[in-house]
Amino acid sequence: MIFERLADSLRTAQPAALVTRLDGPQTGAKLLVHVDTAWGDLGTSGLTHAATQEARALLAAGQTAIRTFGEDGEPVGMDVRVFIQAFVPKPNMYIFGAIDFSRAMARMGKYLGYTVSVIDARPIFATKARLPDADNVIVAWPDDFLASAPVDERTVLIILTHDVKFDIPLLHVALRTTAGYIGAMGSRRTHANRIEALRRSGRSDAEIARISGPIGLDIGARTPEETAVSIAGEIIALRENRRGGRLIDGTLPVHNARLADAML
Template sequence: MLNIADTLHAWCREARPFALATVVQVSGSAPLPPGTALAVDAEGTVVGSISGGCVEGAVYDLCRQVLEDGGAPARARFGYSDDDAFAVGLTCGGEIDVLVQRVEPVDQPHLAAALEEAVRGRPAAVAQIVDGPEELLGRTLGILGDGSGYDGSLGGVREDRAIAVQAAALLRAGRTRRVDIGGDAETCPERLSVLVHVNAPRPRMLVFGAVDFAAALSQAGRFLGCQVTVCDARPVFATTARFPYADEVVVDWPHRYLERTEVDARTAICVLTHDAKFDIPLLRLALGLPVGYVGAMGSRRTHDERLRLLREAGTPEEHLSRLRSPIGLDLGAHTPEETAISITAEIIAHANGGTGLPLSLSGAPIHSHLPAATSLAAHRAA
């Protein structure tokens, strides 16, 4: 859907009804991923693509039919036709499931709000029910910013909150994904499959110190979907050959690079340098920035000395309280790879409000530590 956000936003502002065809599932060698959409308005104007051309005509006709009927959403599956190469099908050999629904913008102002955020390049998500009870199929929920607020409804308060919480995690990761909720007393009685369309850049992981631990951490960060930068002032160590999983390798003094780069509330800063001349100016700056996580490697004695030097440099106590040091969770890690898992585990726990305890010992519901999401309507009513 967000691949055509600009046009859909314009149609919503004009209160122009349209049919929306969304790829909700793919298998095999399908050309485009879930979330890709095509839309048709009442005048027959079409925007977007869901297959690169091979099934567009059939989907267009289905969109016109749904617009004219004004009824329930329609489902269709397209795959390769062995009998007739010119039949409706995917010549690439894959299969796609498509959901086609009529959208009335006047009934869904939350959709216009989410699309506007996406058009402006701001983090936003649209959750869309793609499988479940027929009366709920196609319903949407708009999630803005960091995911702490949402608007619209998927059918009930529990459903809305459960999906908004999942959408917040996907916004942090910058990933569009299909998720299942419900079928239990903890979330909602109805089992729903929801496609969460996400507009967000990948979160940044800034790794300072071109050491072996940084090589493993950059690989783990890449696996988590982060945009990874490794920075070190020593050109002999800061090379792309040593850090093949990093998106960027920078040769510069760490604090100077941090001063000129962009960060946000999803950014994780990992300081692995073990050298006060790098650590102190870097951490003093990092702890005052609106980032999500700041951690520094070193022994407990190194940590105590680091705190002393930071205080002497004038770092406020409220800033020092943000520092995760020694970095990582206590996993008994020894190797660079184990340490990378320890660090990324702490980043995940910190972002999601987790305790870091084994689930077998926590005694709480598995998702009890996810950050709360609040309805924008509730904010307006308060």
């Protein structure tokens, strides 16, 4: 059964794409595509093959979309629409520094659908008991950890150590990654000092501009929980290329247009 195989894939965090035929007598026919295997049949072997290839391309990009083919899978055909839904593992949130803010941030990260890891070099502070919501609590030097951790465009790095001893080596490693968000906690003065240190060691202004510091949106957050909300807002706003003000003050549509727009 396709559904059971899909459920197994999701449980084991294996990337999978579910393809549904939207037109013709075989409407609803299913195909489940993994990186190296596929199950199911969309009606013709040509269509099944073409949709499998397309599903793997979308899976690699983590995208969900509608594609149109000929009845036998011809790429220029317009007979059959298929819906390709990519299921990719949750993105990673790495929180550096096991402090009060980390506990609130870990909880917020879980709430937003991240796999959350908290990293701190001090075994006394980096404990599961202090960070109950984190998926992983790791005792390691932050820069050592990040140098070998998986990072992609969906990865979020939150640096709460605010100690130059940890921050600067970590920011050097962070700027070499493709992480979608790099936030560093600290006052304006702390951040100015960081920028100075990074510049002295050869980092360009464009690289330094990737760092969100002081971290978060300007909502006047006071508690660790409110700060987590402020950081979460900034993470989403940057991903969506938004400024993060009040909707009441704006004129843009409330939701950004999506890739699948106008495909039907």
